[in-house]
Amino acid sequence: MPYKINIDDRTIEADIVKRKPLLRVLIGERQHTVTEARCPGSGDFEITIDGKIYSGWRYASSEDVYMRINGRTFIISAPRGPGELADDGSAKNEVRADMPGTVVSVECKDGDEVKSGQQLMTIESMKLQVGLVAPRDGVIEKVHFAANTPFDGGATLISLVPLEDGEE
Amino acid sequence: MLKKVLIANRGEIACRVIKTLKDMGIGSVAVFHHEDRAAPHVQLADESVQLTGDVPTAAYLDQAQIIAACKSTGADGIHPGYGFLSENAGFAEAITKEGIAFIGPDPDAMRLMGDKIESREFAAKNGVPIAPSARQTGSLEEFIKEAEKIGFPLLIKASAGGGGKGMKIVRQKGELEESIRVASSEAQRYFSDGRVYAEKLVELPRHIEVQVLGDGKGNVVHLFERECSIQRRYQKVVEESPAPNMPRDLRDRICAAAVKLASAAKYKNAGTVEFILGADGEFYFLEMNTRLQVEHPVTELVVGLDLVAEQLKIASGQGLSMKQSDVKQTGHAIEVRICAERPEKDYQPATGRVGVLQLPMGHDVRWDGGIKEGQAITPAFDSMLAKLICYGETRADAVAKMEVALHDLVLLGVPTNIDFLGRIMRHDVFKGGKLHTGFLTDHAESLMPPELTAEEETAVILTALLGDADFRISAFEVPEPYASIGAWHN
Numbered sequence: 001m002p003y004k005i006n007i008d009d010r011t012i013e014a015d016i017v018k019r020k021p022l023l024r025v026l027i028g029e030r031q032h033t034v035t036e037a038r039c040p041g042s043g044d045f046e047i048t049i050d051g052k053i054y055s056g057w058r059y060a061s062s063e064d065v066y067m068r069i070n071g072r073t074f075i076i077s078a079p080r081g082p083g084e085l086a087d088d089g090s091a092k093n094e095v096r097a098d099m100p101g102t103v104v105s106v107e108c109k110d111g112d113e114v115k116s117g118q119q120l121m122t123i124e125s126m127k128l129q130v131g132l133v134a135p136r137d138g139v140i141e142k143v144h145f146a147a148n149t150p151f152d153g154g155a156t157l158i159s160l161v162p163l164e165d166g167e168e
Numbered sequence: 169m170l171k172k173v174l175i176a177n178r179g180e181i182a183c184r185v186i187k188t189l190k191d192m193g194i195g196s197v198a199v200f201h202h203e204d205r206a207a208p209h210v211q212l213a214d215e216s217v218q219l220t221g222d223v224p225t226a227a228y229l230d231q232a233q234i235i236a237a238c239k240s241t242g243a244d245g246i247h248p249g250y251g252f253l254s255e256n257a258g259f260a261e262a263i264t265k266e267g268i269a270f271i272g273p274d275p276d277a278m279r280l281m282g283d284k285i286e287s288r289e290f291a292a293k294n295g296v297p298i299a300p301s302a303r304q305t306g307s308l309e310e311f312i313k314e315a316e317k318i319g320f321p322l323l324i325k326a327s328a329g330g331g332g333k334g335m336k337i338v339r340q341k342g343e344l345e346e347s348i349r350v351a352s353s354e355a356q357r358y359f360s361d362g363r364v365y366a367e368k369l370v371e372l373p374r375h376i377e378v379q380v381l382g383d384g385k386g387n388v389v390h391l392f393e394r395e396c397s398i399q400r401r402y403q404k405v406v407e408e409s410p411a412p413n414m415p416r417d418l419r420d421r422i423c424a425a426a427v428k429l430a431s432a433a434k435y436k437n438a439g440t441v442e443f444i445l446g447a448d449g450e451f452y453f454l455e456m457n458t459r460l461q462v463e464h465p466v467t468e469l470v471v472g473l474d475l476v477a478e479q480l481k482i483a484s485g486q487g488l489s490m491k492q493s494d495v496k497q498t499g500h501a502i503e504v505r506i507c508a509e510r511p512e513k514d515y516q517p518a519t520g521r522v523g524v525l526q527l528p529m530g531h532d533v534r535w536d537g538g539i540k541e542g543q544a545i546t547p548a549f550d551s552m553l554a555k556l557i558c559y560g561e562t563r564a565d566a567v568a569k570m571e572v573a574l575h576d577l578v579l580l581g582v583p584t585n586i587d588f589l590g591r592i593m594r595h596d597v598f599k600g601g602k603l604h605t606g607f608l609t610d611h612a613e614s615l616m617p618p619e620l621t622a623e624e625e626t627a628v629i630l631t632a633l634l635g636d637a638d639f640r641i642s643a644f645e646v647p648e649p650y651a652s653i654g655a656w657h658n
Contacts, residue, residue: 003639005629007620014629016643023643027629039634042523047627047634054627058635059523059580065632066523071575073587074620074628081638099519099547126517126547128401153519153547 002026004080014079095132095158101125103145103157112140113163120158123151138162169484170194170245170269174217175209176234177249179538180554181460182209185247188476197241199234201227203548208540215241224548228252231259238268245269245483247476251550254459255282271483273437273458274384280433281456284327285365291453294432296425299444299452303327303365312344315366324348326355327363332402334358337369370446372604375399375454376411377442378426379467381478383487384436390423391471392497394440394463397603398592400515405585405608406592407463408502409470412563412601422451429456437482438464438475447604462505462555465536469501469559500566503557504589506537506579508545511588512616517551520544523581528573532559532566545582553584563601567593591615 002013018024023034032050039045039058046055056069060078067074104122108114114134121132121143138160145151172195175182182198186209189196198213201224210216217237221227229252238246246263248254248271257275264270272278281287285303292298302314315322315338324347326334334355336347348364356362379391395411396404410419426441433456440461442454464475473490481489510516522543527535537554539545545553558573560566574590592598597611608615620628633639 003633005632007625007628012625012629014633019643025630025633027626030626032626032630034630034634037634039631041635041637045631045635047630049626049630054631056631057524057526057578057580058631060635061520061523061581065635066580067628067631068524068578068580069624069627069631071590072624073580073584074624075583076628076632079632079636079639081636081642099517101547126549126551128515128517128551130514130516 002082006077093136093138093160094156095120095135095160097123097125097151097153097155097157099125099153100151102150103147104129105147106143106145108140108143108158110140110142114138114140114160123157132157134160136160169486170271170480172197172214172241172243173245173247173271173480174199174234174238174241174243175213175247175249176228176253177247177251178204178207178209178228179549180536180552181249181462181538183212183538184536185249185476186212188474188480191474192477192480194480195243197237197243199228199237203544203546207543208538217241225252231256231262235263235266235268238263238266243268245271245480247271247479248459250459250462255457257282269483271437271479273382273435273439277433277435277439278458281439281458282328284325284329284455285363287456288453290433291429294428296429296453297451299368299370301365301367304363308345308348311348311366315344315348316341318366318368321369321371323367323369324351324364325367326351326359326361327365328359328361329355334364335402338366370444370450370452372447372606373397374411374445374604375404375442376414376422376445376451377440377461378423379461379464379475380426380430380435380439380441381475381482381488382430382433382435382437382439383482384434385487386431386434387488388427388430388435389488389490389492389495390427391467391473391475391495393419393422394466395603396463397605398598398607399605400511400608404463404505405507406502406504406589406598407466408500408563408566409466410497410500412603418445418449418451425451425453429453438479462552463503465534465555465557466501466503469534469557470497470499471495472498499559499561500563501557501559502563502566502570503555504570504574504592505552505585506554506556506577506589507551507585508553508582509551509585510583511585515585517547518545518583519547520582522553522579524578526576526578528556528576530558530569530573532569533573534558553579553582556589564599567599587617588615591617 002015005012014027017026036048042059059066101123108120116136118134119131141159141161174197175185186196196213198210198216200210203224219227219233253259257278260270260275288298304311321339324336334351336351338347351364352362375396382388394409396407398406440457443451445451508518525541534557558569571593
């Protein structure tokens with residue numbers, strides 16, 4: 001049963017092939033050997049992969065893993081272990097707020113047919129105005145916040161439904 | 169000299185001011201909102217006073233509470249930093265009445281320079297070049313007609329504005345009326361003042377500004393220029409001094425224009441005169457900021473002065489501590505603003521927690537920060553977390569040091585623009601010093617993060633997994649017979 005790791009828009013599977021004498025992990029189609037691993041959840045790490053040493057810093061929040069490797073920062077969502085629920089794609093039916101803010105203006109209304117990428121709403125968070133766009137083609141099911149209304153981080157601002165039954 | 173100074177600010181600038189107060193043996197008082205109770209500026213100051221507010225920013229804007237904090241601690245001066253109350257003439261007046269020194273200009277100069285229209289007229293009257301413009305005096309129709317006369321493209325700007333808020337570019341006649349309407353409504357919302365004006369748009373503009381110090385009696389010295397052309401959303405990202413590829417005589421003329429303006433205003437304390445410089449070598453007055461700027465460190469490094477110390481001396485009535493001929497610009501300094509944001513997603517502001525913070529080291533590397541490990545980065549305040557400044561003998565030297573410093577800087581737990589800044593430093597056009605304010609837009613594609621190599625991807629995946637407690641248990645601690653069964657723990 002593999003672990004799932006999301007990098008950008010891709011899901012990569014990784015599985016433990018062998019534990020002893022050395023840890024071998026299958027990533028995609030390739031096996032890798034880990035010989036040394038000092039890798040706390042947060043702090044500096046050093047691991048040896050296929051004989052090459054990698055060192056850097058790691059920090060895990062409740063959702064994401066931040067890694068600083070060779071002068072570059074990587075942020076990925078925390079790996080999902082075997083059996084943990086997969087993303088069912090329902091997020092694409094909602095436009096959510098990452099952080100609290102205020103609705104500046106609404107550029108769509110309930111029942112509107114919208115195209116992926118079309119601007120639906122303008123919000124202001126942290127003194128910056130940001131346009132929110134449709135994550136997919138669809139029909140506006142509900143606009144949850146009117147202009148000049150404040151919202152909390154994580155709030156669903158707009159819900160979408162697919163265009164027609166069976167079409168996706 | 170002032171004995172004890174209250175800093176009516178937070179974050180990196182509060183820390184920056186406190187450092188100079190300590191150097192000069194002046195007492196320091198921090199103010200803070202509950203959300204900032206463990207923030208570095210509170211820990212650094214000699215004393216601190218908690219302010220309350222419906223929202224955190226309101227606390228730092230509450231004049232009555234700040235005056236009361238001065239009285240309870242015996243502070244005889246207030247340093248406003250930048251933002252918050254720094255350009256509030258009414259506040260400067262109110263505290264002066266209470267016998268507390270405002271470490272900044274006189275209220276009249278703040279009012280004059282705080283109004284974009286008045287300050288432009290003042291500049292024009294005093295022989296400082298301004299861009300052709302039109303303002304609304306009568307009906308909207310008349311304003312549109314006047315604006316058209318300037319020619320396209322043109323800019324619509326908020327009279328009371330700043331930071332690009334309420335600003336619109338108009339490329340053709342058909343867009344004019346709608347742009348005026350939008351700019352005016354934005355201006356109304358941000359500044360409670362819907363007045364806007366139209367101005368010639370300078371193509372491939374460079375943002376050049378001049379640091380000045382005045383004694384309030386008409387004596388003004390300039391501390392040379394800063395180039396701040398690398399901007400996103402009209403906000404500066406990278407600043408440097410001197411401006412690269414600028415002929416000596418042009419630099420002299422711009423600095424002289426700044427001194428002329430500040431002298432005419434009998435400007436007191438530190439200020440910055442901002443200009444826009446076109447590809448044709450023509451420059452126009454943009455605005456004057458009547459406060460210490462975010463990017464003041466680059467000037468400090470090339471002229472060898474502590475600007476906060478100079479501010480304190482002027483506010484204490486000691487006047488200017490140098491003549492123009494004493495000021496020399498030596499070497500090159502670059503500053504980058506470290507922000508909690510996602511540059512690859514249209515610079516969306518980000519939140520999180522400072523989980524790991526490791527600062528770069530080096531003789532010519534300066535960190536002006538106001539964050540520490542464990543601190544939450546919330547949407548309550550500005551997204552700028554810190555500034556990293558590097559000094560070198562030449563521009564190439566300073567850029568090379570900045571590349572190393574950005575490589576070594578580790579800040580994990582909130583998305584930041586650190587790697588993006590590194591890509592700017594490595595960009596050929598930036599290295600060539602051919603800058604203009606459209607740089608980030610023009611080169612957006614080549615500034616995007618490169619694809620992960622297969623090797624990087626493997627390292628990322630294994631680092632993510634090996635630090636994960638569940639993975640470690642199943643990789644290292646499961647007795648072999650059970651482990652072979654597979655996902656036993658489900």
